[in-house]
Amino acid sequence: SVEFKTLNNGEKMPFIGIGTWQASDEEIETAIDAALEAGYRHIDTAPVYGNEQAIGRVLKRWLDAGKVKREELFIVTKLPPVANGPSDVEPTIKKSLADLQLSYVDLYLIHTPFSLYTNEDGSFKLDEEGLMTPDLRTNHAATWVEMEKLVAEGLAKSIGISNFDKEQVGRLLKTAKIRPATNQIEHHVYLQQRELVDFCNAEGIAITAYSPLGSRGIAAFNAAAGLVRDLPDLIEIPVVKEIAAAHGKSPAQVLLRWIIDTGVIAIPKSTNAGRLRENLNVFDFKLTDAEVAKLLALDQDLRVCDFAFFHGVERHPEFRFKNQYTK
Numbered sequence: 001s002v003e004f005k006t007l008n009n010g011e012k013m014p015f016i017g018i019g020t021w022q023a024s025d026e027e028i029e030t031a032i033d034a035a036l037e038a039g040y041r042h043i044d045t046a047p048v049y050g051n052e053q054a055i056g057r058v059l060k061r062w063l064d065a066g067k068v069k070r071e072e073l074f075i076v077t078k079l080p081p082v083a084n085g086p087s088d089v090e091p092t093i094k095k096s097l098a099d100l101q102l103s104y105v106d107l108y109l110i111h112t113p114f115s116l117y118t119n120e121d122g123s124f125k126l127d128e129e130g131l132m133t134p135d136l137r138t139n140h141a142a143t144w145v146e147m148e149k150l151v152a153e154g155l156a157k158s159i160g161i162s163n164f165d166k167e168q169v170g171r172l173l174k175t176a177k178i179r180p181a182t183n184q185i186e187h188h189v190y191l192q193q194r195e196l197v198d199f200c201n202a203e204g205i206a207i208t209a210y211s212p213l214g215s216r217g218i219a220a221f222n223a224a225a226g227l228v229r230d231l232p233d234l235i236e237i238p239v240v241k242e243i244a245a246a247h248g249k250s251p252a253q254v255l256l257r258w259i260i261d262t263g264v265i266a267i268p269k270s271t272n273a274g275r276l277r278e279n280l281n282v283f284d285f286k287l288t289d290a291e292v293a294k295l296l297a298l299d300q301d302l303r304v305c306d307f308a309f310f311h312g313v314e315r316h317p318e319f320r321f322k323n324q325y326t327k
């Protein structure tokens with residue numbers, strides 16, 4: 001059965017959730033149905049993924065039919081980078097709640113530490129090269145005050161952050177009255193981010209790993225955005241395959257088990273019923289210390305989801321996921 005991570009406010013979050021980025025409405029409806037059927041109760045979404053309405057339709061069906069109780073679900077969504085100023089917080093969560101057909105979410109995250117400039121009509125403001133432009137002046141502390149109000153108002157049980165680095169987390173902690181419950185970051189064997197993970201854990205902030213399988217689907221997404229990157233496939237790493245064979249498990253299950261063994265929550269994305277079941281079925285085996293050591297040794301600081309698709313890696317190397325996004 002699925003195990004839970006206890007957050008710093010006592011809320012319990014299932015160690016495995018379903019990630020929902022890069023799926024059409026039709027795919028996601030089928031996937032959420034299959035996920036709930038398989039036993040998933042933790043769903044990670046965001047307005048940016050464009051599928052909250054589709055997810056809301058499935059949730060409503062399940063809740064109305066009494067197949068699941070609201071309190072059994074752990075629904076996560078996020079304040080998008082196009083609207084993460086203080087005055088955006090309440091209207092934006094209310095829009096998500098309306099789309100999800102829920103009265104509260106279990107966890108609401110600031111999606112990125114930076115904002116993106118938009119035009120008055122809401123479209124992205126592009127620079128002369130046609131690239132999106134991050135706003136470097138985003139004030140997290142002011143936004144966080146409004147995030148804290150959501151908890152008081154009962155619109156979010158917990159609040160957290162995503163894609164924040166150590167410096168950004170530290171800055172937020174200086175003024176936060178409610179500590180972030182989680183920081184959702186890219187985390188897998190090739191990008192372990194030990195310093196950030198240890199820092200957050202020491203501060204009582206749980207880590208959620210996105211792209212825990214190395215975001216195998218991102219290549220197509222990058223290609224569509226005109227970016228070609230030669231990315232490795234974590235499922236094919238010989239050491240991972242060897243460990244999988246020793247346990248009679250799949251490489252994906254080993255990658256996920258390694259993450260949750262360190263107390264980190266993981267949100268693998270799949271729209272395939274068989275793989276969804278596979279990814280949840282990781283609570284019946286344990287890696288040996290020697291195997292964990294081998295997996296730790298794989299770290300190579302390789303970021304798959306580097307946001308290159310909006311700022312262009314070659315043309316703006318200085319924007320590569322660094323701290324200068326925000327003051």
Ligand code: A2P
Pocket residue numbers: 019210211212213214215216217218235250252253267268269270271272275276278279
């Ligand atoms: P699919 O949706 O067809 O299953 P991440 O969560 O790291 O972003 O990885 C998601 C990608 O990995 C998707 O392309 C997904 O494809 C694929 N994937 C998900 N689960 C598995 C699995 N158990 N084995 C192999 N590939 C998987």
